Amino acid sequence: MKLSIQINEGPYQHQASDTAYQFAKAAIAAGHEIFRIFFYHDGVNNATRLAVPPRDDRDVSAQWTALSKEHDLDLVVCIAAAQRRGVMDAAEAKRQGLDADNLAEGFRISGLGQLIEAGIQSDRLVVFGA
Amino acid sequence: MSVKKFMYINRKPPYGTVYALEALEVVLIGAAFDQDVSLAFIGDGVYELTKGQNTDAIGQKNFSPTYTALGDYDVKKLYVEKESLEERGLTLDDLQHLVWEDEDDDWAEKDSIHLVSRAEMADVLDDQDIILSF
Numbered sequence: 001m002k003l004s005i006q007i008n009e010g011p012y013q014h015q016a017s018d019t020a021y022q023f024a025k026a027a028i029a030a031g032h033e034i035f036r037i038f039f040y041h042d043g044v045n046n047a048t049r050l051a052v053p054p055r056d057d058r059d060v061s062a063q064w065t066a067l068s069k070e071h072d073l074d075l076v077v078c079i080a081a082a083q084r085r086g087v088m089d090a091a092e093a094k095r096q097g098l099d100a101d102n103l104a105e106g107f108r109i110s111g112l113g114q115l116i117e118a119g120i121q122s123d124r125l126v127v128f129g130a
Numbered sequence: 131m132s133v134k135k136f137m138y139i140n141r142k143p144p145y146g147t148v149y150a151l152e153a154l155e156v157v158l159i160g161a162a163f164d165q166d167v168s169l170a171f172i173g174d175g176v177y178e179l180t181k182g183q184n185t186d187a188i189g190q191k192n193f194s195p196t197y198t199a200l201g202d203y204d205v206k207k208l209y210v211e212k213e214s215l216e217e218r219g220l221t222l223d224d225l226q227h228l229v230w231e232d233e234d235d236d237w238a239e240k241d242s243i244h245l246v247s248r249a250e251m252a253d254v255l256d257d258q259d260i261i262l263s264f
Contacts, residue, residue: 006262041152080155112159119260120134120163127263130149 003027004118005037009129010045011060012053016129017046021063023126028071036074036118037064039107041130044082047075049104061104068106075107076114135166137258140175145190150178153264154196161203168207168258169200170251176214179225179243194226201230201242208243211251 005024009016024034039046046061053059068075077087086102089109093101103109119125138157142149161167171179178197185192200208208228215221228242246254255261 008264040156041148081152112156113162115156115262116136116160116163116165119136119262120132120165125260125262127261130264 001123002033002035002121004035004122004125006115006118006125006127007037007039007043007046007129008041008127010042011051013042014129017043017060017064018058020126020128021060021067023128024067024073034071034073035122036076036114038115038118039075039077040081040112040115042085043129044077044085044087047077047082047087047104047107048102050102065104065106073106077103077107077109078115079109079111082109133164133166134259135168135257136160137168137170137255137261139170139172139255139261139263140178141173142264143174143177144183144194145185145188149264150175151191151193153262154193156262156264157200157205158196158203161205167205168209168254169205170254171208171210171214172251173211173214174218176210176218176220176225179208179210179228180220181224181226197226197228201228204230206230206240206242209246209251209254210243211248212245213248215245 005020007017007020011017046064048061051061064075067073088098088101089103090101092109138153140150140153144150183192183194222245229239230242231237232240
């Protein structure tokens with residue numbers, strides 16, 4: 001089955017991103033295709049590369065980066081939600097005249113249309129959080 | 131591209147969290163994709179449609195006027211759960227009067243809001259392809 005995933009909550013405060021991560025791994029292991037993973041609301045905070053969790057805790061952002069690398073996943077961060085919350089890639093930071101960017105490897109920033117398209121193209125859209 | 135039935139479920143009050151506002155942003159962007167769009171308002175989500183909202187004292191943007199634009203985006207099926215209104219002491223009269231213009235009927239203005247019972251809402255949701263819950 002072709003699946004897409006929407007993640008609506010940030011890391012650590014809420015378990016939604018962890019559960020979505022486990023779900024994505026299990027779905028891939030079961031032979032399903034992940035068309036896209038879309039980060040919305042505070043879910044965009046999963047895409048920061050500047051989080052430094054304690055050593056004995058999981059690194060939510062790094063987990064996504066690794067899974068993306070391993071399975072060539074399309075991790076999309078909503079640009080409108082990301083701009084509100086200060087999640088920027090280098091190009092967007094430059095465009096906004098900011099002195100820093102923080103988007104983790106494996107993520108890309110794009111529009112809400114990517115979420116709608118994921119719904120159209122996938123057999124199922126599974127929403128985590130909110 | 132195929133046409134799917136998209137349902138946006140609104141369950142949160144308009145202020146206090148950003149879910150309602152960012153849900154509306156998805157609906158407006160999604161309208162450009164020519165899909166079969168419906169919205170459901172359940173629980174505290176019914177507060178999103180109340181008229182006379184004034185946010186001056188809380189420093190939040192009053193985005194309730196945006197709902198009146200939905201008809202122009204061809205978003206014309208807003209299902210409001212009757213029990214959710216009643217549980218909060220609200221009636222249809224407490225909500226904004228939202229309409230869309232029917233081009234097949236000489237641009238007659240028609241009501242966008244459909245009051246449905248909890249049981250009917252279940253049937254409406256069962257009929258959807260994609261459900262986005264906010």
